[in-house]
Amino acid sequence: xxxxxxxxxxxxxxxxxxxxxxxxxxxxxxxxxxxxxxxxxxxxxxxxxxxxxxxxxxxxxxxxxxxxxxxxxxxxxxxxxxxxxxxxxxxxxxxxxxxxxxxxxxxxxxxxxxxxxxxxxxxxxxxxxxxxxxxxxxxxxxxxxxxxxxxxxxxxxxxxxxxxxxxxxxxxxxxxxxxxxxxxxxxxxxxxxxxxxxxxxxxxxxxxxxxxxxxxxxxxxxxxxxxxxxxxxxxxxxxxxxxxxxxxxxxxxxxxxxxxxxxxxxxxxxxxxxxxxxxxxxxxxxxxxxxxxxxxxxxxxxxxxxxxxxxxxxxxxxxxxxxxxxxxxxxxxxxxxxxxxxxxxxxxxxxxxxxxxxxxxxxxxxxxxxxxxxxxxxxxxxxxxxxxxxxxxxxxxxxxx
Amino acid sequence: xxxxxxxxxxxxxxxxxxxxxxxxxxxxxxxxxxxxxxxxxxxxxxxxxxxxxxxxxxxxxxxxxxxxxxxxxxxxxxxxxxxxxxxxxxxxxxxxxxxxxxxxxxxxxxxxxxxxxxxxxxxxxxxxxxxxxxxxxxxxxxxxxxxxxxxxxxxxxxxxxxxxxxxxxxxxxxxxxxxxxxxxxxxxxxxxxxxxxxxxxxxxxxxxxxxxxxxxxxxxxxxxxxxxxxxxxxxxxxxxxxxxxxxxxxxxxxxxxxxxxxxxxxxx
Numbered sequence: 001x002x003x004x005x006x007x008x009x010x011x012x013x014x015x016x017x018x019x020x021x022x023x024x025x026x027x028x029x030x031x032x033x034x035x036x037x038x039x040x041x042x043x044x045x046x047x048x049x050x051x052x053x054x055x056x057x058x059x060x061x062x063x064x065x066x067x068x069x070x071x072x073x074x075x076x077x078x079x080x081x082x083x084x085x086x087x088x089x090x091x092x093x094x095x096x097x098x099x100x101x102x103x104x105x106x107x108x109x110x111x112x113x114x115x116x117x118x119x120x121x122x123x124x125x126x127x128x129x130x131x132x133x134x135x136x137x138x139x140x141x142x143x144x145x146x147x148x149x150x151x152x153x154x155x156x157x158x159x160x161x162x163x164x165x166x167x168x169x170x171x172x173x174x175x176x177x178x179x180x181x182x183x184x185x186x187x188x189x190x191x192x193x194x195x196x197x198x199x200x201x202x203x204x205x206x207x208x209x210x211x212x213x214x215x216x217x218x219x220x221x222x223x224x225x226x227x228x229x230x231x232x233x234x235x236x237x238x239x240x241x242x243x244x245x246x247x248x249x250x251x252x253x254x255x256x257x258x259x260x261x262x263x264x265x266x267x268x269x270x271x272x273x274x275x276x277x278x279x280x281x282x283x284x285x286x287x288x289x290x291x292x293x294x295x296x297x298x299x300x301x302x303x304x305x306x307x308x309x310x311x312x313x314x315x316x317x318x319x320x321x322x323x324x325x326x327x328x329x330x331x332x333x334x335x336x337x338x339x340x341x342x343x344x345x346x347x348x349x350x351x352x353x354x355x356x357x358x359x360x361x362x363x364x365x366x367x368x369x370x371x372x373x374x375x376x377x378x379x380x381x382x383x384x385x386x387x388x389x390x391x392x393x394x395x396x397x398x399x400x401x
Numbered sequence: 402x403x404x405x406x407x408x409x410x411x412x413x414x415x416x417x418x419x420x421x422x423x424x425x426x427x428x429x430x431x432x433x434x435x436x437x438x439x440x441x442x443x444x445x446x447x448x449x450x451x452x453x454x455x456x457x458x459x460x461x462x463x464x465x466x467x468x469x470x471x472x473x474x475x476x477x478x479x480x481x482x483x484x485x486x487x488x489x490x491x492x493x494x495x496x497x498x499x500x501x502x503x504x505x506x507x508x509x510x511x512x513x514x515x516x517x518x519x520x521x522x523x524x525x526x527x528x529x530x531x532x533x534x535x536x537x538x539x540x541x542x543x544x545x546x547x548x549x550x551x552x553x554x555x556x557x558x559x560x561x562x563x564x565x566x567x568x569x570x571x572x573x574x575x576x577x578x579x580x581x582x583x584x585x586x587x588x589x590x591x592x593x594x595x596x597x598x599x600x601x602x603x604x605x606x607x608x609x610x611x612x613x614x615x616x617x618x619x620x621x622x623x624x625x626x627x628x629x630x631x632x633x634x635x636x637x638x639x640x641x642x643x644x645x646x647x648x649x650x651x652x653x654x655x656x657x658x659x660x661x662x663x664x665x666x667x668x669x
Contacts, residue, residue: 208534261526265510269507269514272508272509273505276505276518279499279501279505280505280507280518281490340507341509
C-alpha cells in the first residue's frame, strides 16, 4: 500500500482529473477563478459581495446546463455548434405553446425538451449512419433551428411569459430555504462518507489497497468546506437559487453516470479511441446518438430556463455568441476538445470563469468588446493547456496513435 | 496433444472436435479478393499459425474471426452450429477472443477499465470496481505481468505491458479460441519470449490459439500446425514438427520446387 498505488486506487471509477502524471487537472481553472476574483474585487469591492455572487450563480445556471450537454458531446470527440440555436428554439416553443396556444405549461416545457432531444437524435443518425462530420451536421442544424425559431415566434418576434407562471417564478424568485439547503448539503456529505466507507470495507475484504480512514475523513472535510462555504455565503443574501440547485444536481447526476455506469465508461472509451471501443464490442452508434440527444435536450432545457429568467422569448434568445460561449466554457472547464478526457464538473468551473469575467467587467463599466477579448484569451489558454498536457502524456507513455 | 496435431494433414477432420471452423470464407475489398474459399479448423490444445506474405489476407482472416469484417461468403462453425458473425460483441460472446495487432486499447482508460471494456461487471446497476480490480490483479499476475498499478492509464505503460493487457483482456471471458494478430511485431527479445510463453500457457490450459504472424522464428517456437495463405487462398497445411522451414517458405512465396531440392513429401 504505497503512496502511489493508494492514490490511484482512490481515483478508480474513471475520475478523469489528476490521473495522468503531468496532467494539471482542475487546478488551472480554479487558479484562474481565484485570480479573476481577486483582481475584480480589488478594482470593485462589490464583486465578491453576496448579492453579486447570487446574481452570478443565477446567470450561470442556464448557460451551465447548456455547457453540460456540450461536455457530453466533446467527451465522445464530437461537437455541437447548434446548442444556442436549439435553446432559442426551445424558448420560443415554450412561450408560444403556453401563451399563444394555451397549452398547459408543463406540456409546453416537455414539448420543448423532447423537440431538443429529437434534434439530437437526427444529428446522431446523420453522423453515425451516413458518416457526416458532426461539425457540418450541427452547423446545418443551427441554421434550421434559427429558421424554425423565427417561424415559431411569428410576426411579432417576441412573446412575453406572464410573471405569475411557475416557470418564471422558478427561474427568477425561487430560492432554497436555508434549512433546506443545509439539509441537502448534509445529505450529500452523509451519502459520500457512507459510500466511501462501504467501498473501503469491500476493498479491504478483497485484499485490495484501500484508502485509510484519515484519507476518507480528509476528503470528506474538503468536500464539506467546498459545499458549506458557498451555501452559507449565498444564504447571507437571497440564497441558493432553485435553478442553480437544478444545474448542480444535473451535473452531479451526469458525473455519476459517467463514472459509475457502463454507459459512462463507453462514452470515455469512444472518445478515447473509437476503433478500439468498437472492437471491444461497444455499440458505438448508440453511444454517439445518446450523447447528441442528451446534449440537445440539455440545450433545450437551458433555453426554457433562460426564457423563464427573462420572462420572454424573442428572436435574440440563444442567439449571437451563446453557441461559442457554451463550447468555450466546456473547454475552459477542462474537457478536452480531442475527446475521452473531461468531467461533468468542468461545466460548473468553465461557466463560473465565463460569468466571472462577464460580471466583473460589467461592474467595471467596461465595453463588451473587452469582455470578448478577455474570454477569447482565457479560452486560448485553456486549449493550450489541453494540447500541451495531451502531448506530454503521449510522450511520457511512449505510445503511438 | 500429438493426437490432435495429426488432424493437421487434412481438412477432413470431423467438426465436433474443433473449437472453431471456418468454411468457404471469401471476401473482397472492391476488386481485390482478399480471401478466396478459405477453410480453417482450430482444435483445443492446439496453436495454429497462419503465415503468409504481406497482402496474403492474414489481417482479413483475423477480422472475419473477430467479427469486425463480415465476409461476402462462408460461415463459422462453433459447436457444430453454423453462424454468421456480424459484430465484435457476438464474436466475444461465442468465446472468440482477439488480440489485434494495434492491441485495440483505449489510452485514456486504465488497465482495469480496458480489461473489462464492453463486458463490465455490475452490482446493483453500477460498475463493480472492487470485483473488477481484484480479478484484474489476478489475471495480470497469472500472465506474469509487472505493471505499476492496474489503475494506471494504459498510455503510461510500456509496449510489452500493453501487449499483456491486451492478452489478459482476451483471456478474461474464458475464451474457446484466442486469435493473436502479429503479437510480437512491436516487441523486444525478452517481451517476445514472454508472449510466446503466454501462448503456450494458454494452449496448455485447453484453449485453441490462432497465431497470425510472419515471424517464422515465433511460429516454429510455438505452433503445432502451420497454415499458409497466399493471395487469399490456402496454400498449404503443415505439421509444424515435421515440415521444414523451406517447405513453408516455398508455400508462402509460391516458388513451387523448394530451393534446396527437398521433396514436398508432407504437403497435401
